[in-house]
Amino acid sequence: MEVREGAVTIEVPEKRHGASEGSGEGVFYNPVQELNRDITVGVLRAVDSECGSYLDAMTASGIRAVRAAEAGYSVTGCDVDSEAVELARANLERNGLDGAIHRRNVNAHMHESHHDVVDLDPFGTPIPFVDAAFRSARNYVCVTATDTAPLCGAHFESGVRSYGAVPRNTEFHPEMGLRVLLSALVRTAARYDIAATPVLSHVSSHYVRTYLRLDGGAQAADRRIEKLGYIDHCQQCLWRDHERTLVADPTAECPECGQSTWTAGPVWLGPPHDPAFVGEAAAAIPEDAATAEEARDLLDSIAAELDTPTHYDQHRLYSRWGEPNVAMDEFLVTLRDAGYPASRTHYGGTTFKTDAGVDEIYDALH
């Protein structure tokens, strides 16, 4: 089956009826990830004055490698599956593009070669690949993680094992998942005296995607470690607090209602985005990308997002208050008029960010 993405056309296997994604039947291709790939092309175009080579670490059909090559990059792809390797090579050729596709365990490849941008797009957790990725990448590491249940604490033990952090299944799970992932990535980079800085991140349907800029040096890496810390949260009254620290100092009892609290961490408490970078990536999304409008809206919303490590769900608050909810725009204006910074979030229409506490939000709206 032929599919068109942006300026390229590739061949992908016809999806067999009933086969689930990643079920091992044929080479993997997920049309839902086109948004993710369109944003990647925007990022690659935005950084092309400093970057020229791109590793599509798990290439499958070769779609990322083909799109990066079309954007002017010198591309390399790896896959352990020989069918994928053949298909990826044929897809580059079909578009008249050059690139090297290797049948290889990409961890071995990354320990031996360097690329300006390394893109990890594995099944599930990226953790088995991140050490090698930080050794291999010169400028940027891009990571997709589809194991959102471990990341946000819904599969607690698996999250602890994979990410070396305590994830908690709070009502702000997109933010929890993103910040647990960023914590593990920043700590992994720091082990090699690399300072990793997230410049763009999005939590979309069933996956987390992040782009990290790399700078060398132990001291710069230390500055990133200083942005890790812990979030305390009360499941009862939704009180929350956070502290940048290496040594956890949990508030055991909720100061508002006295219930015992949950502590998550170490999580990334620095900004997950650089708004200027997000703006440049949005401007560089090609017009012919099928999701161009959706991708730009998403990035605009990210650039305008308040930098708080937690968010609230407006519906959840109103159901606690036993009242019908106010329209989100009006709700946010009221909060801002009361003196509290407030914004929407990019991952959901009912979620918002503010530095106000639950009682302050209530008072502002009543």
Ligand SMILES: C[S@@+](CC[C@H](N)C(=O)[O-])C[C@H]1O[C@@H](n2cnc3c(N)ncnc32)[C@H](O)[C@@H]1O
């Ligand atoms: C989620 S798919 C990649 C999808 C692709 N990047 C895209 O955008 O459509 C994951 C791929 O990783 C490959 N893979 C798994 N383990 C690998 C390893 N150790 N080295 C290289 N490729 C690997 C699988 O064969 C599979 O094709």
Ligand SMILES: [Zn+2]
């Ligand atoms: Zn409480």
